[in-house]
Amino acid sequence: MPTYVVTGANRGLGLEFVRQISQSTDNTLLACVRSSNSDLDDLEKAASNNEKNTHILTCDTGHLDSIKNFVSQAKESLGGKKIDFLLNNAGINSVPHQNSLSIGPEDLDEQIRVNVLGPAKTTEFLLAASLLDAKARIINMTSGLGSMTQSLTITPRKCATYSISKGAVNSLTVQQSGDVREKLGKECVVICMDPGWVKTRMGGEGAVLEPEESIAGMLKCIHGLKEDDNGKFFTYTGKEVPCQSFDGQG
Ligand SMILES: NC(=O)c1ccc[n+]([C@@H]2O[C@H](COP(=O)([O-])OP(=O)(O)OC[C@H]3O[C@@H](n4cnc5c(N)ncnc54)[C@H](OP(=O)(O)O)[C@@H]3O)[C@@H](O)[C@H]2O)c1
Known part of the structure; x- marks a missing residue:
């Protein structure tokens, strides 16, 4: 009877996570x-199969007070259960036209606040409240644009401000893969994952994947994670992305 947390659950990939996770009434x-x-109409509809075990909570991942308040609400809603899967999905790509020669300082601040500090603090505060299971799987949603190897193949380069923030998400993942283990023990796993180019508001025109396929692939990969996967970067197909050197010390 696993317990999941999904941020950014009202639309896009988060909504599809809810739809698929709610298929089993064993899931909280x-x-x-x-x-x-x-x-919240779409979200309530997506969760309707498992209404009893679904709790819709507020968490603005760009504001620390909101994340803290969410953790208090989560404790109450879980009633002693621990979180098995934390899906740090919420994200923004609000200035896709910016390149590395036109980065807006406030825009970069905002992307880092939501895309990087959001998953960092959500994880930190849930851990501090003892709400993460010792075998927890923590997934930080990244992007192919966060991979230096992949970005080097794109000419002209794309979405600089967002890409920099997702590169930082990858780095955050590596840091968390060590730090979270020091607190929870060696059975927990932290990874980052690229959902592919998916037909959501963020994916926009030209996106190639249906959300159903991306999320089904990600859930399959997440459910199959092993201790050795700690700190790694995967695509929705379960393939490892070789943009980080990993020496196995995690
Ligand atoms: N779609 C793709 O092709 C693609 C590719 C690579 C990576 N990704 C990543 O996948 C994740 C989901 O993307 P998506 O395509 O589903 O994007 P989306 O359609 O734009 O949906 C983004 C979701 O994040 C939420 N969100 C944004 N800022 C938030 C905040 N401060 N606090 C809480 N929630 C917030 C949004 O809520 P509101 O409705 O309130 O704005 C919405 O639910 C993101 O991390 C994104 O970077 C997507």
Whole structure:
């Protein structure tokens, strides 16, 4: 009877995670939204198969107070259960036109705050509240654009501000893979994952993958993670992305 947390659950990939996770009524799910004022109709519909075990909570991953408040609510909703899968999915790509010669300082701040500090603090505060299981799987959503190897193949280069923030997500993952293990023990696993280019608002025109395929692939990979996978970067197909050197010390 696993327990999942999904951030950014009201649309896009987060919504599809909810749809697929809710297929089993054995699952407990904390579906997090930036604001309770968001349109939650699609989310409520997606969770309807497992309404009893789904809790819709507010977590604005760009604001520390909101993340702290979410952790308090999570403790109450879980009633002693621990989190098995933390899916740090919420993210923004608000200035895709910027290149490395036109980065807006405030834009970079915002991308780092939501895309990097968000998953860092969500993980930190849930851990501090003793809500993560010793065998927890923590997934930070990255992008092919966060891979230096892959970005080098794209001419002209794309979405500099976002790409830099996702590169930082990969680095965060490597740091967490060591630090979280020091607290939880060697059975937990932290990875980052590229969902592919998916037809969501962020994916935009030209995206090639249906959310169903991306999420099914990611869930299969996440459910099969082994201790040795700690700190690695995978695509939704389960293939490892070789953009980080990993020496196995995690
Ligand atoms: N789609 C792709 O092709 C693709 C490719 C590579 C990586 N990704 C990554 O996959 C993840 C999901 O992307 P997506 O395609 O589903 O994007 P999306 O369609 O734009 O949805 C983004 C989700 O994140 C939420 N969000 C944004 N800022 C937030 C905040 N401060 N606090 C809480 N929630 C927030 C949004 O909530 P609101 O409705 O309130 O804005 C929405 O639910 C992101 O991390 C993205 O970088 C996507």
